[in-house]
Amino acid sequence: MISSSLDKYSHDETPGITPVFPVGVFEPKTTQEVQEVVHYALQNKLAITARGAGTGKAGGCVPSPNSLVIDFSKMNQILDISPENLIAKVQPGVVPADLRQAVEAKNLFYPPDPNSLAWCTLGGNIATNAAGPSALKYGSTRDYVLGLEVVLANGEIMRLGKQTVKGVAGYDLVSLICGSEGTLALVTEITVKLLPKPRNLQTALLSFDSNEKALEAVNQILALGYLPKTLEYMDAACMQGKPALIVEYDGPDDQMQELGAVNSQVAQDEKQRRAIWEHRRMMSERLKKRAKHKISEDIVVPRNQMLVFVHELEKLGVKHGVQTASFGHAGDGNLHAQILFDEDLEPQKTDEILRELFSLTIKLSGTISGEHGIGLAKKPYLHLEQSESLMALQKAIKQVWDPKNILNPGKIF
Amino acid sequence: MISSSLDKYSHDETPGITPVFPVGVFEPKTTQEVQEVVHYALQNKLAITARGAGTGKAGGCVPSPNSLVIDFSKMNQILDISPENLIAKVQPGVVPADLRQAVEAKNLFYPPDPNSLAWCTLGGNIATNAAGPSALKYGSTRDYVLGLEVVLANGEIMRLGKQTVKGVAGYDLVSLICGSEGTLALVTEITVKLLPKPRNLQTALLSFDSNEKALEAVNQILALGYLPKTLEYMDAACMQGKPALIVEYDGPDDQMQELGAVNSQVAQDEKQRRAIWEHRRMMSERLKKRAKHKISEDIVVPRNQMLVFVHELEKLGVKHGVQTASFGHAGDGNLHAQILFDEDLEPQKTDEILRELFSLTIKLSGTISGEHGIGLAKKPYLHLEQSESLMALQKAIKQVWDPKNILNPGKIF
Numbered sequence: 094m095i096s097s098s099l100d101k102y103s104h105d106e107t108p109g110i111t112p113v114f115p116v117g118v119f120e121p122k123t124t125q126e127v128q129e130v131v132h133y134a135l136q137n138k139l140a141i142t143a144r145g146a147g148t149g150k151a152g153g154c155v156p157s158p159n160s161l162v163i164d165f166s167k168m169n170q171i172l173d174i175s176p177e178n179l180i181a182k183v184q185p186g187v188v189p190a191d192l193r194q195a196v197e198a199k200n201l202f203y204p205p206d207p208n209s210l211a212w213c214t215l216g217g218n219i220a221t222n223a224a225g226p227s228a229l230k231y232g233s234t235r236d237y238v239l240g241l242e243v244v245l246a247n248g249e250i251m252r253l254g255k256q257t258v259k260g261v262a263g264y265d266l267v268s269l270i271c272g273s274e275g276t277l278a279l280v281t282e283i284t285v286k287l288l289p290k291p292r293n294l295q296t297a298l299l300s301f302d303s304n305e306k307a308l309e310a311v312n313q314i315l316a317l318g319y320l321p322k323t324l325e326y327m328d329a330a331c332m333q334g335k336p337a338l339i340v341e342y343d344g345p346d347d348q349m350q351e352l353g354a355v356n357s358q359v360a361q362d363e364k365q366r367r368a369i370w371e372h373r374r375m376m377s378e379r380l381k382k383r384a385k386h387k388i389s390e391d392i393v394v395p396r397n398q399m400l401v402f403v404h405e406l407e408k409l410g411v412k413h414g415v416q417t418a419s420f421g422h423a424g425d426g427n428l429h430a431q432i433l434f435d436e437d438l439e440p441q442k443t444d445e446i447l448r449e450l451f452s453l454t455i456k457l458s459g460t461i462s463g464e465h466g467i468g469l470a471k472k473p474y475l476h477l478e479q480s481e482s483l484m485a486l487q488k489a490i491k492q493v494w495d496p497k498n499i500l501n502p503g504k505i506f
Numbered sequence: 507m508i509s510s511s512l513d514k515y516s517h518d519e520t521p522g523i524t525p526v527f528p529v530g531v532f533e534p535k536t537t538q539e540v541q542e543v544v545h546y547a548l549q550n551k552l553a554i555t556a557r558g559a560g561t562g563k564a565g566g567c568v569p570s571p572n573s574l575v576i577d578f579s580k581m582n583q584i585l586d587i588s589p590e591n592l593i594a595k596v597q598p599g600v601v602p603a604d605l606r607q608a609v610e611a612k613n614l615f616y617p618p619d620p621n622s623l624a625w626c627t628l629g630g631n632i633a634t635n636a637a638g639p640s641a642l643k644y645g646s647t648r649d650y651v652l653g654l655e656v657v658l659a660n661g662e663i664m665r666l667g668k669q670t671v672k673g674v675a676g677y678d679l680v681s682l683i684c685g686s687e688g689t690l691a692l693v694t695e696i697t698v699k700l701l702p703k704p705r706n707l708q709t710a711l712l713s714f715d716s717n718e719k720a721l722e723a724v725n726q727i728l729a730l731g732y733l734p735k736t737l738e739y740m741d742a743a744c745m746q747g748k749p750a751l752i753v754e755y756d757g758p759d760d761q762m763q764e765l766g767a768v769n770s771q772v773a774q775d776e777k778q779r780r781a782i783w784e785h786r787r788m789m790s791e792r793l794k795k796r797a798k799h800k801i802s803e804d805i806v807v808p809r810n811q812m813l814v815f816v817h818e819l820e821k822l823g824v825k826h827g828v829q830t831a832s833f834g835h836a837g838d839g840n841l842h843a844q845i846l847f848d849e850d851l852e853p854q855k856t857d858e859i860l861r862e863l864f865s866l867t868i869k870l871s872g873t874i875s876g877e878h879g880i881g882l883a884k885k886p887y888l889h890l891e892q893s894e895s896l897m898a899l900q901k902a903i904k905q906v907w908d909p910k911n912i913l914n915p916g917k918i919f
Contacts, residue, residue, distance in 0.1 A: 175808070175810070176729060177725050177728070177729070177808075177809055177810035178808045178809045178810055178839075179728065179809070180808075200731055221674060222674045222678070224672060228671075228672060229671075232649070233672065233674075235678065235681075236645070236649065249895060251893070251895060251896055251899075252896075253896070255806070255873045256808060256871040256872075257806040257807065257808055257838070257839050257840075257871070257872055257873055257876075258641075258642075258806075258838050258839065259637060259641060259646065259806050259835070259838045259839070259840045259873075259876040259877060260806055260873035260875065260876060261634060261635045261646075261685045261873075261875050261876065261877055261878070261879050261880075262873050262874055262875050262880055262884075262888060262891055262892065263685075263880065263888065263892060263896075263897070263900050263918060263919075264682055264685065264686055264690075264900045264903060265635070265648065265681045265682055265684065265685050266899070266900070268648075268678045268681030268682065269677055269678055269681065269682055271678065272674045272676075272677065272678050273677055277677075288733060289728065289730075289731040289732060289733050290731060292731060312590050315590075315592065315702065316589060316590070318613055318702040318703060318705060319702060320701060320702050344757060393668070393670040393671075393672050393673055394670065395588070395590075395591045395593075395669060395670055396590055396591050396592070397588070397590035397591055422672070425670070425671050425672045426591075426670050426671065426672070427670075427672045458669040458670070459669075459670055460668045460670055460672075460673035460674075460675050461675055462673065462674050462675050463670075463672040463673060463674065464672060464674055465674070466674050467674075467675055467676065471675075475675060475676065478675055479675065479676060480664070482662060482664060483664055483665075483666070483676075484676070486658075486664075486679070486906065486907070487676050487677045487679070489906040490677060490903060490906055492906075493899065493902040493903055493905075493906060494899070505676060506676075
């Protein structure tokens with residue numbers, strides 16, 4: 094069954110990931126069809142890797158060896174939007190931008206905004222607990238998932254969580270599924286929490302004389318007691334000029350602050366707002382063109398350690414003869430650390446650089462992944478952050494959900 | 507060792523709960539002392555029930571048979587408050603009101619506000635994933651817990667979660683601990699997320715001609731696109747007069763709405779604000795005086811089912827010859843359903859009433875506990891909401907954390 098038509102299923106958007114071809118691909122439209130695939134996999138001793146739009150950046154949906162891929166992109170129905178209950182029910186293949194548009198028509202708001210929101214899927218967002226610029230104010234995908242219908246590794250259909258905004262009956266299995274990268278259960282229906290749509294939006298691009306001043310401004314804004322929707326940072330290397338912050342407020346009393354910026358451009362209309370965001374949205378693509386190779390790692394450090402991190406990252410670049418740059422969700426301390434180089438590096442060399450980068454992150458009380466997950470790409474480094482016991486505990490939990498280890502085996506741990 | 511000094515450890519605030527005396531009580535001050543208690547319990551084949559201030563309302567901290575109680579109230583140090591990182595580290599015996607006061611002095615805000623916030627503990631809040639009036643806008647305790655230090659059932663000390671606001675490395679074990687009622691691990695240190703302190707507060711008591719109009723107003727406010735901090739409902743029976751809503755906004759642009767109220771009283775100062783909240787805060791105590799027996803159940807139904815619930819609750823009262831009333835967090839659909847009666851009812855009769863109440867709740871897509879937990883009191887009814895398989899899955903997860911079943915055995919399931 095391996096053919097060129099399976100090409101797109103052999104990888105996600107992780108640079109340099111080794112392609113793995115699935116044994117076959119299913120595109121179910123119903124929960125029952127997902128259940129049938131699980132039964133088929135069990136009968137034929139195959140693994141199952143769930144896939145949304147394949148936009149992951151850590152190899153989470155790269156097929157496990159000897160696996161079937163379940164492509165959830167055809168399960169893309171918005172089943173219900175309830176303005177009174179501020180909830181929506183959707184299938185996992187729904188694209189977040191489509192959900193956002195549908196709820197906005199009812200004056201509601203679904204906040205999570207990963208960069209790929211116009212083409213990724215909610216199921217994939219749950220797999221990685223995806224977040225985006227607005228996580229600073231609004232949190233990540235997990236914060237909006239109230240209930241799930243899942244198909245378990247034994248083929249059983251189960252409802253987890255609740256249909257209400259509150260509820261504490263038993264353990265929080267919904268949060269456990271969010272961020273589990275397809276290793277615990279297959280999500281077939283999602284109940285999400287919605288908010289009233291914010292009635293105001295101010296967006297500004299602030300430019301600074303130095304990376305230091307831009308990052309100091311991040312802390313200043315929060316110290317002033319403001320909680321912007323986004324505080325996106327793009328350093329001097331990224332901007333090929335002055336470092337910048339994109340600050341967006343959606344609270345009507347919020348006052349855009351200057352904060353030592355040498356230039357500030359406040360969007361006067363939607364077109365200007367999009368132009369400002371274009372800097373950020375296309376950052377990754379533009380950086381890719383600047384060097385033959387680009388590694389991007391979405392580390393997080395405590396906000397007051399960002400400056401230390403940025404300085405140490407520069408030193409690391411100098412030491413290894415590679416270019417470095419940083420951009421990302423500075424309000425959360427979540428920086429996308431960039432490593433750019435033209436010559437082909439030995440795998441050991443890349444590994445050494447990443448190991449130093451992650452060790453630095455952890456030394457600063459940070460974490461090696463803010464929103465992309467561990468998947469395959471960061472699996473060799475998880476032990477730098479987590480103890481053997483902690484990983485053993487998680488593997489034992491995986492064993493409870495998936496005793497035959499058929500759901501995305503080999504990922505995370 | 508059983509003596510009258512153990513009286514207070516034999517129960518929590520659950521009405522009618524059967525007291526159980528512990529074998530002994532420890533009041534550790536450090537994580538190492540907690541670890542020692544676990545080793546002692548393992549050596550002596552004793553169970554351990556963790557206890558905060560004993561303010562639970564479902565029997566969660568009533569000692570398990572043959573158990574030691576760990577009273578965490580002496581581990582009450584606020585270890586660190588970081589305004590730059592918007593986080594605080596605390597011991598589990600810290601009283602939420604004390605944390606709130608300490609962070610407010612730094613212009614920060616810790617939102618969870620259970621009714622008992624002036625005397626309960628954060629460890630207990632984590633055990634039940636406690637919430638309060640402001641959950642409508644700000645969520646529950648779980649939404650603010652970033653990282654935990656825990657002592658496992660084998661005595662091992664482990665750090666779960668992260669010290670940053672974002673992070674997706676591995677499974678979300680922190681959310682799993684939140685709401686697990688002391689059955690998975692012993693929490694010894696908590697890292698919480700803080701917010702900038704809101705700069706405005708408007709509080710109003712709105713009175714209505716009927717319960718229907720008050721509950722309709724709840725939906726109207728949200729339909730208008732406002733997200734108040736609280737929308738607390740007290741029905742006509744509770745108020746012994748006109749039903750009322752306490753509406754509190756902390757967004758500066760929020761406009762207090764009349765919404766069909768026949769009377770509205772907007773607080774002009776802190777004293778008036780407290781007077782308004784006094785209605786709500788003392789509601790439970792005042793209702794207790796009205797009848798010899800009072801049962802309160804913190805059910806949740808989808809917001810648009812509250813009217814149906816309230817009507818059906820009245821019918822249930824008439825059928826069984828008991829008084830009924832409702833108050834609570836109407837914005838969340840979380841009503842504290844009250845059943846009042848003077849004559850001593852047979853346990854079977856009480857059980858019948860509760861069974862009907864919970865079945866109604868579940869029929870309306872609700873849940874049997876919004877914030878108090880399952881503990882002992884609701885354990886006989888969990889199967890009405892959750893399937894055998896779902897409970898078996900949770901028990902298997904409990905088995906992973908606590909293979910010898912020493913942590914608060916017999917609770918929840």
